[in-house]
Amino acid sequence: MTDRQDPGEILSAPLIIEYPFKRTTGPVIGAFLTGLRERVLVGSRAEDGRVLVPPAEFDPVSGEDLTELVEVGPQGVITTWAWVTQPHAKHPLDEPFAWVLVKLDGADTPMLGALAAPGIEAVSTGARVEPVWADEREGHIDDIAHWTLVDPEGGRA
Amino acid sequence: MPEIQLPASLRDVEPVRSVRTPAQLDYTFTAGDATSRFLRGITQKKIIGQQATPQSKVYVPPRGADPELGAATPIEVEVAQVGTVTSFCVVNLQFYGSGMEIPYTSALILLDGADLSIMHLIQEIPADQVRIGMRVEAVWRDDADIEPTLESIKWFRPTGEPDDVNVRIPGEKRGTGLGSWVGGVAPTELVVRNPRTGVGGTEADGGEG
Numbered sequence: 001m002t003d004r005q006d007p008g009e010i011l012s013a014p015l016i017i018e019y020p021f022k023r024t025t026g027p028v029i030g031a032f033l034t035g036l037r038e039r040v041l042v043g044s045r046a047e048d049g050r051v052l053v054p055p056a057e058f059d060p061v062s063g064e065d066l067t068e069l070v071e072v073g074p075q076g077v078i079t080t081w082a083w084v085t086q087p088h089a090k091h092p093l094d095e096p097f098a099w100v101l102v103k104l105d106g107a108d109t110p111m112l113g114a115l116a117a118p119g120i121e122a123v124s125t126g127a128r129v130e131p132v133w134a135d136e137r138e139g140h141i142d143d144i145a146h147w148t149l150v151d152p153e154g155g156r157a
Numbered sequence: 158m159p160e161i162q163l164p165a166s167l168r169d170v171e172p173v174r175s176v177r178t179p180a181q182l183d184y185t186f187t188a189g190d191a192t193s194r195f196l197r198g199i200t201q202k203k204i205i206g207q208q209a210t211p212q213s214k215v216y217v218p219p220r221g222a223d224p225e226l227g228a229a230t231p232i233e234v235e236v237a238q239v240g241t242v243t244s245f246c247v248v249n250l251q252f253y254g255s256g257m258e259i260p261y262t263s264a265l266i267l268l269d270g271a272d273l274s275i276m277h278l279i280q281e282i283p284a285d286q287v288r289i290g291m292r293v294e295a296v297w298r299d300d301a302d303i304e305p306t307l308e309s310i311k312w313f314r315p316t317g318e319p320d321d322v323n324v325r326i327p328g329e330k331r332g333t334g335l336g337s338w339v340g341g342v343a344p345t346e347l348v349v350r351n352p353r354t355g356v357g358g359t360e361a362d363g364g365e366g
Contacts, residue, residue: 009193010187010188010189010190010193011187011188011192011193011196011197011305012185012186012187012188013185013186013188014183014184014185014186015183015184015185015186016181016182016183016184017181017182017184018179018180018181018182019179019180019181020177020179021177021178021179021180022175022176022177022178023175023176023178024174024175025173025174025175025176027159027161027172028161029176030172030173030174031161031163031167031172031173033173033176034167034170034171034172034173035166035167037170037173038166038167038170040164040166040167042163042164042167065159067159067160067161067162068162069161069162069163069164069167070164071164071166139173139176140176140177
């Protein structure tokens with residue numbers, strides 16, 4: 001038996017657990033990601049004629065395969081949003097920004113994005129936005145670096 | 158698979174077929190009292206376990222409690238730096254984050270004086286010669302590189318002693334060493350009772366039920 005000594009300061013250390021997953025996409029999500037790489041946004045046409053973005057593999061009502069992909073956007077309107085005052089390390093932007101749901105022109109469902117804006121007062125539901133593409137794209141959601149506001153005349157705000 | 162109709166802009170480009178989706182979890186691991194004591198022992202090149210009473214099991218590495226007795230383990234016991242391989246796995250695949258040269262062997266090692274196996278590497282012997290019952294000893298880093306981590310033990314290597322043919326995985330009724338094999342035959346499901354199906358073994362084994 002050893003003498004039981006004071007353990008001193010309790011030890012602690014960084015512990016990073018990382019799973020380097022790589023997933024196969026299938027033809028529908030694959031096409032969406034291919035589009036991002038090519039700076040094209042696509043959705044799938046549902047049986048009732050709605051265009052779903054991002055595209056779905058199955059009709060949300062009937063469950064049947066959806067096979068028709070159509071180009072949408074690239075501009076759209078904000079349907080709802082949340083302002084992030086203090087971005088954390090894993091957020092896509094370092095400065096305060098807005099998570100936005102964007103309904104792209106020609107789409108019937110909104111998709112999520114990060115909107116760079118000068119401040120919370122610059123963001124509003126119904127505002128027009130467009131994607132800012134990453135310089136290097138590989139077929140990944142990060143190929144959209146972020147979204148930006150578009151002024152009513154069509155240029156960037 | 159259904160035929161997908163692409164818009165014209167995507168018909169003549171190489172399609173994306175896979176996507177990176179890494180998941181990273183950032184923790185600060187706080188060792189707590191028991192493991193801090195263990196790791197401070199490591200910095201003195203001592204392997205220190207804990208037990209609840211002088212007669213009860215010695216847990217290495219200690220977690221501060223005896224899970225069988227439900228009692229705290231205030232007694233510290235230094236265990237040996239030699240032990241016996243109770244189980245092992247030869248790793249033949251390179252995996253993300255591992256700097257090891259394959260093939261290598263990861264083993265459960267029951268240190269003399271301990272009642273719980275620790276997991277560590279076996280080196281200085283070809284992977285295909287590692288066996289249950291093999292006696293091994295700790296190989297430490299250079300003194301200047303000793304830190305409060307189990308990695309201060311680089312690996313375990315064979316001592317050259319005769320195998321402990323009766324070694325048991327702690328808590329198992331049947332041994333795992335060669336000496337416990339029926340007629341020298343490895344313990345397959347024919348000679349060891351499957352606790353789930355009840356198949357195999359003999360009533361004398363008792364099984365779990």
